[in-house]
Amino acid sequence: MFLTLRNIEKRFGTVSALNDVTLAIDEGEFVCFLGPSGCGKTTLLRVIAGLEVPDAGDVLQDGTSLLGVPARLRNFGIVFQSYSLFPNMSVARNIGYGLECRKWPKAAIAPRIDEVLSLVHLRDQADKFPHQLSGGQQQRVALARALAPKPAVLLLDEPLSALDAKVRDELRAEIKDLQTALRVTTVMVTHDQHEAMEMADRIVVMNAGIIEQVGNPIDLYDRPVNRFVAEFIGRMNLVRQSTARIPVAEVDDNACIGIRPEHIELVDANGDRSDALLGRVEKCVFLGSFTRITLNVDDRKLLLELRGRRTDLGVGATLAIRIPADAIHRLQDAAQ
Amino acid sequence: MTTEAVTASRRAVKFDSDRWSIVALAVAVTLPLIVFVVAPLFELLKLSFVTPDGIGLGNYVTYVRSAKFGRVVGNSIAVAATTTLITVIVGYAFAYAMRRTAMRWKGALGSIALMPLFAPSLVQALGIVFLFGRNGLVNRTFGLSIDIYGFWGIVIADVFYSLPHAYLILSAALAVADARLYESAQVLGASRARIFRDITLPSTKYGILSATFVVFTIVITDFGNPMVIGGDYNVLATEIYNQVSGQGNFRMGAVIGVMLLVPAALAVVAEKWIMRRHHATLSERSQPLLIVRERWRDCIGLAFASLVCAMIAAIVLVVVVASFVTLWPYNMHVSLRHYRFEVQNGLQPLWTSIGVSLMAAAIGSIVTIAGACVVRRLRNATGQALYFLSILPAAVPGMVLGLGYILVFNNPANPLEFLYGTLLILALCNVYHYHAQGFLIATTSVNQISRVFDEASTSLGGSFLRTLWSVILPIIGPSIVSVGVFYFVRSMVTLSAVIFLVTPATQVAAVSVLLLDDAGNVNQAAAFSVCIMLVVALALLTFRVALRASGRGDVSLIR
Numbered sequence: 001m002f003l004t005l006r007n008i009e010k011r012f013g014t015v016s017a018l019n020d021v022t023l024a025i026d027e028g029e030f031v032c033f034l035g036p037s038g039c040g041k042t043t044l045l046r047v048i049a050g051l052e053v054p055d056a057g058d059v060l061q062d063g064t065s066l067l068g069v070p071a072r073l074r075n076f077g078i079v080f081q082s083y084s085l086f087p088n089m090s091v092a093r094n095i096g097y098g099l100e101c102r103k104w105p106k107a108a109i110a111p112r113i114d115e116v117l118s119l120v121h122l123r124d125q126a127d128k129f130p131h132q133l134s135g136g137q138q139q140r141v142a143l144a145r146a147l148a149p150k151p152a153v154l155l156l157d158e159p160l161s162a163l164d165a166k167v168r169d170e171l172r173a174e175i176k177d178l179q180t181a182l183r184v185t186t187v188m189v190t191h192d193q194h195e196a197m198e199m200a201d202r203i204v205v206m207n208a209g210i211i212e213q214v215g216n217p218i219d220l221y222d223r224p225v226n227r228f229v230a231e232f233i234g235r236m237n238l239v240r241q242s243t244a245r246i247p248v249a250e251v252d253d254n255a256c257i258g259i260r261p262e263h264i265e266l267v268d269a270n271g272d273r274s275d276a277l278l279g280r281v282e283k284c285v286f287l288g289s290f291t292r293i294t295l296n297v298d299d300r301k302l303l304l305e306l307r308g309r310r311t312d313l314g315v316g317a318t319l320a321i322r323i324p325a326d327a328i329h330r331l332q333d334a335a336q
Numbered sequence: 337m338t339t340e341a342v343t344a345s346r347r348a349v350k351f352d353s354d355r356w357s358i359v360a361l362a363v364a365v366t367l368p369l370i371v372f373v374v375a376p377l378f379e380l381l382k383l384s385f386v387t388p389d390g391i392g393l394g395n396y397v398t399y400v401r402s403a404k405f406g407r408v409v410g411n412s413i414a415v416a417a418t419t420t421l422i423t424v425i426v427g428y429a430f431a432y433a434m435r436r437t438a439m440r441w442k443g444a445l446g447s448i449a450l451m452p453l454f455a456p457s458l459v460q461a462l463g464i465v466f467l468f469g470r471n472g473l474v475n476r477t478f479g480l481s482i483d484i485y486g487f488w489g490i491v492i493a494d495v496f497y498s499l500p501h502a503y504l505i506l507s508a509a510l511a512v513a514d515a516r517l518y519e520s521a522q523v524l525g526a527s528r529a530r531i532f533r534d535i536t537l538p539s540t541k542y543g544i545l546s547a548t549f550v551v552f553t554i555v556i557t558d559f560g561n562p563m564v565i566g567g568d569y570n571v572l573a574t575e576i577y578n579q580v581s582g583q584g585n586f587r588m589g590a591v592i593g594v595m596l597l598v599p600a601a602l603a604v605v606a607e608k609w610i611m612r613r614h615h616a617t618l619s620e621r622s623q624p625l626l627i628v629r630e631r632w633r634d635c636i637g638l639a640f641a642s643l644v645c646a647m648i649a650a651i652v653l654v655v656v657v658a659s660f661v662t663l664w665p666y667n668m669h670v671s672l673r674h675y676r677f678e679v680q681n682g683l684q685p686l687w688t689s690i691g692v693s694l695m696a697a698a699i700g701s702i703v704t705i706a707g708a709c710v711v712r713r714l715r716n717a718t719g720q721a722l723y724f725l726s727i728l729p730a731a732v733p734g735m736v737l738g739l740g741y742i743l744v745f746n747n748p749a750n751p752l753e754f755l756y757g758t759l760l761i762l763a764l765c766n767v768y769h770y771h772a773q774g775f776l777i778a779t780t781s782v783n784q785i786s787r788v789f790d791e792a793s794t795s796l797g798g799s800f801l802r803t804l805w806s807v808i809l810p811i812i813g814p815s816i817v818s819v820g821v822f823y824f825v826r827s828m829v830t831l832s833a834v835i836f837l838v839t840p841a842t843q844v845a846a847v848s849v850l851l852l853d854d855a856g857n858v859n860q861a862a863a864f865s866v867c868i869m870l871v872v873a874l875a876l877l878t879f880r881v882a883l884r885a886s887g888r889g890d891v892s893l894i895r
Binding site for chain 1: 352354355786788789791792793794795796797798799802806807810811
């Protein structure tokens, strides 16, 4: 493994920020740390960067511990959430800064600045100062600055969350393309599941200082290991076995059943299917490409997502639904 | 990997030059603090406990039993308490007029109120003597015999002397207000007095307490004004001077110094403690209070503020006028004869002062900014200890520090003895006398820089020193200037610490004013004061223009 985190522990005072975190990252991989705020994802990124020292555990690169290596000697590039460009330097000097610090020969610096600026399509902005750039341009320069010294690992700490929605979408695609082209090992922290699903090869779902599940986007969506992951990625109907008329057996008290809203099927109300459930429409929301329906089945609310516009289903209407067996997930409560 | 291997890899810590440069810089700022602050204090304390019979409280017992003791301590406390009460009330009213009314001419009035900061500390007393003294304008004109020398003279002079400090603190406290509270109170039908009592006063109580302790410290440690206008009314600060300079009794000077140090230190500790819990008074959702025009309130505010400013200006103006007449108040013909300075050294002390002040500005900016950067980087117990050491001088009265310097540096056994009697020791004394204030200005500017810049620089391979030099210092650049200006101004006008350190060859201007006044040469004393004020005004103007020209007109030069 290229980058290995082994049993990382980190406490801030009495708060445990990271609790026995172990993870391995391949060379060239794009990994996202995903989780709600306060889950420890940024702390974990900072431990990798060397900006935080873990209380226990080890960080290894190619099998060698990085614990004795201060951040400035690790050669990991970082892009921060807030604009971190040095306000007293031009775009070119910002990008050249890391090269000067890493003692690149003078003759190699200017061409490299030019090269990374072309990567982020900002060659014409080299002489501008950060305050003359838009937020999106500033983050592009920050990306170019982080990439300039050819870092072993690229670390992105919520790089898009301070940007407008439209710029965010553009830059999201651009970062992903760049990463694919350069094959640089990348770790990104985000709280946005769509961002993680669009960009990451693998997603690390974190909660309260521990890793809940690691997997590619499809794995996480189709096979969440527990309630936390199921609810954090996509929407999920949760039903306790003991109160549900849903065809599944052998679920214990600590577990429940999850069904994705789009997996519930409508059936003919007058048909004679034995597995059909009847429910009353409580709410019907048109959301563009699909319609979200809140259905009351035996005083239990179920969400359904039906393709297209379903204005024919008014509040109070009765619907017959069917839950296919392969749509049912057995979910443990999140590991405590 | 086995446990053994993990330990081995951990032990293979690479040589980190960064850690060494931080340690080196920390030592570089700590050592001088020990030499120039801690050592003088220690020597002073030591001397105060040394008696012919060995170490003990003997000196204190002797002094406490003396007839003078009760009187001097009583005088000091009476003057400080009375002045503090008046100054805080007047300062609050003035700050209220500036911040909570829509009166006109706020800019001019606010500037006039700060004038005493830029004059030698005895100018107030000098002006009051010109007006109400034995040979003052009032007594001569109306044939009265008002006796201003003593308690009331000191109180009046010190009220004006300390007013700018109270005003700055209270103005900051009154500047922040949550409009939602005022609107709710109005909607609920609270009267104006009720709103003031229930909202304004409680929300500014920390400012009031802070101003109280700051003014108390300034007044109890003030030396210049009591010297000029105190007459026979002795206070602790003048008593130290009398003991040391008059009678050569260093031991008694040290004892009185410790007695002055205790209340001053307690007041400073109390003030710092109060300001630490000051933070949570304003939440993020607060709405700023908009001051609307209101005729009567604005008129009263303007009348009051103008009256205060008129008095402040009058005192300074009288000193200026007195310096330009033949013999105040008998012969009021315009004359420049007091500017010939036909005394020992002539105008030399002014040049000396400028030289010392420039040195203090240069050294002071470097040491305080270096200190602030080290404390910012060391976020641990060492950093906190260094922070404490850096603001310790705030608690040390100038007279006490100056006396400590004699004890430490006028000692042939000290390898730094060569400093004694030089201009450099005067500059260093000013640097460390005002170290707390300079350090806090530097800390405020350094802390305005987001730590993301440090981290970005570190991750790009920048060392601690490189980050400092290429990123932090260029960003705070103009603030470095404001630390320098602070030191320049303080060094031009200060009297208390350097009074013990000047020699005939290194006399500074503020001391000249005192000596001229002491010798009855009051008109020349006034002329010298005017020269000092002129230099300070010119310096401020130059920096203001330079800053504006470089596009940084927003940097505040007045602290």
